[in-house]
Amino acid sequence: MLYITAAIKVKPEAIEALTDIFEPLVTATRREQGCHRYEAHRPTDDPATIIMLEEWQSEESIQAHNQSEHFQQFITSIEPLLAEPLQIYITQKFF
Numbered sequence: 001m002l003y004i005t006a007a008i009k010v011k012p013e014a015i016e017a018l019t020d021i022f023e024p025l026v027t028a029t030r031r032e033q034g035c036h037r038y039e040a041h042r043p044t045d046d047p048a049t050i051i052m053l054e055e056w057q058s059e060e061s062i063q064a065h066n067q068s069e070h071f072q073q074f075i076t077s078i079e080p081l082l083a084e085p086l087q088i089y090i091t092q093k094f095f
Helices: 012-029 059-067 069-081
Strands: 002-009 035-041 049-056 087-091
Touching (some): 012 069, 049 059, 059 069
Antiparallel strands (some): 002 087
């Protein structure tokens, strides 16, 4: 099992658009083979940041997700709204 934690920080003027950008991504991704968890969280003190918590069966399932149409559309939509580069951590269970 592989886990991804990603921090996505957008410009303040983009906050209102986040639901429209993330909802189709999350809905479609949760139906993907190999996806065990795919959640978007927002810190209570920072509405411009989204923390993604993901759990995947394998590297192959992550690659398939990254190449999916809905993920590619998400990247195209979110890139001009980013306030900082994405922070992505792919991890395995330690103990």
